[in-house]
Amino acid sequence: MFVFVTLGDTKADGFDPSNCDFIARYTNRKFLSFNGKKPNHMSDKKKLIQGVLILVFSLFYFKSIGQNIQPKINRDSSKTITLAEFNQKVDRGILLLKTKPLAEISDSDHVNIMMCWNTIFMAMVKNGRYTIKYNGERLTFPKYKKRFSVGRYHKLEKMIDKIEYTVNLGKIYPEWSPSRGMGVYFDKLQMAIKGTPEPYAVFNVTQ
Numbered sequence: 001m002f003v004f005v006t007l008g009d010t011k012a013d014g015f016d017p018s019n020c021d022f023i024a025r026y027t028n029r030k031f032l033s034f035n036g037k038k039p040n041h042m043s044d045k046k047k048l049i050q051g052v053l054i055l056v057f058s059l060f061y062f063k064s065i066g067q068n069i070q071p072k073i074n075r076d077s078s079k080t081i082t083l084a085e086f087n088q089k090v091d092r093g094i095l096l097l098k099t100k101p102l103a104e105i106s107d108s109d110h111v112n113i114m115m116c117w118n119t120i121f122m123a124m125v126k127n128g129r130y131t132i133k134y135n136g137e138r139l140t141f142p143k144y145k146k147r148f149s150v151g152r153y154h155k156l157e158k159m160i161d162k163i164e165y166t167v168n169l170g171k172i173y174p175e176w177s178p179s180r181g182m183g184v185y186f187d188k189l190q191m192a193i194k195g196t197p198e199p200y201a202v203f204n205v206t207q
Contacts, residue, residue, distance in 0.1 A: 078204040079115075086205045090116050090152050097159045103172050110169065111191045117160055118197040119205065123147040147205075166193055 081089075093113040096105050105113075127145040131138050160166075166184055170176055179185035183195020192201050 075198045075200045078199040078202055080204040080206060082206055086116070086119070086203055087152065089203075090120075090156055094152065094156050094159060097156075097163065097165070102163075102165070102168055107189055111189050113156075113160075113165075114189070114191050114193040115201060115203055116156060117165075117193060118201050119203045120146075120148045120153045120157060121194070122197060122202050123205065169193075 089112050092109070093116050096109055097113070102110075123146065124144040125147045126142050128143045129140050130143045131140045133139075169186065170184070173186045173188050175187040177185050177187070179192040179195050180198060181194075181196025183192045183197060185192040192198070
């Protein structure tokens with residue numbers, strides 16, 4: 001049950017709601033009224049108790065607001081998993097996209113799908129070297145190829161493209177913004193997909 005507390009005519013006394021000492025000043029100067037009715041007599045002890053109750057309620061209220069704030073992500077750090085774990089995550093993403101509407105997939109599974117796609121897109125391995133001529137000199141550079149390009153990885157990429165995953169995800173999570181490299185960042189999920197993902201949005205897959 002909630003009890004509503006009023007402080008009488010605050011305008012007449014020049015009350016400023018932004019002033020943090022209002023409880024102390026008004027519990028000493030005025031009678032507090034409950035549910036809009038002012039009691040005829042109120043002891044100093046009762047006024048003190050009511051002031052303490054208001055203060056305690058305020059502390060719990062603002063603490064609960066703080067608990068709803070999402071923790072800050074370290075954008076320069078990637079989660080390290082094994083290749084077997086990554087394959088399991090990719091397979092789960094494929095199964096969910098195949099059997100469930102996007103709206104019925106949990107937030108954590110959407111984050112997993114996004115990170116799998118980002119990893120497939122970004123992970124590269126060396127694949128020999130190539131040479132070019134420049135100002136009469138021969139310059140040699142390493143050549144790269146996608147680390148995850150066939151089988152289950154290719155299947156997940158194709159499924160995401162086919163169902164227009166990013167576009168339709170925006171209908172479920174309408175609070176989004178552009179991210180690095182023409183990607184999309186979804187505020188509620190605290191995750192980006194496509195573009196040039198930062199390290200936090202990509203798995204570091206070991207052998």
